[in-house]
Amino acid sequence: MKLLVLHTPKGGSGKSTVAREIAVAASLAGRNVAMADLDPQGTTAGWYRRRQAEAPALVRWSPGAPLEALEGAGLDWLVVDTPPATPPFLPALLAQADAVLVPVRPTPDDLLAAAPIARSLARCPSWAFVLSQVPPRSRLTDGAARQLASLGRVAPAQLTFRADFPAAAITGQAAVEFTGKAAEEARALAAYAATLLGEDLNGSAS
Ligand SMILES: Nc1ncnc2c1ncn2[C@@H]1O[C@H](COP(=O)(O)OP(=O)(O)OP(=O)(O)O)[C@@H](O)[C@H]1O
């Protein structure tokens, strides 16, 4: 089982949105996926309560706890949503993570926070920034991508600011379950997340 963590202390940058888009996309691609919500705000848990479909599952799991039970249940991926903070469990969580994605909006405020985040992830085997809530047709994005690339890897897929993302969440869905550009972006991001985990989402699990 592979453990994918969404982390950044910066609030509102897109952790929960990216987590559910990737989890649903991977589930649609045939992976057995669960999500864990480590955020006391309960964004992902609330989304899951509104959801009709069972997959991906929502499981209770605490960083540091063994993963055998989840592996025994046949899970391929555990996608972990985290709070906008540096919680005490973070070192244990990062030690267990196979990959970490760090959503960043292309704004000076988010970019300012990126350097300390990159330093805190220096020991992670596989991590990348992912541009999130990107305004369409904005010059901000190229500059942000360049700045982030000087600090770490930047996902070649990004999520544009699109109404489909929050609209899907109303019914506990992900935009990747709709048709359109948001769905295409989410699929591309999930495919990239798979490569960070050493997998090919359109091929077989390793
Ligand atoms: N690509 C997007 N397009 C439009 N709206 C988005 C997009 N990504 C996120 N949002 C909206 O922005 C807000 C913050 O996103 P989200 O909850 O995913 O961030 P977060 O990092 O999990 O926040 P927190 O730090 O509070 O946990 C939400 O209202 C969400 O619906």
Ligand SMILES: [Mg+2]
């Ligand atoms: Mg959140």
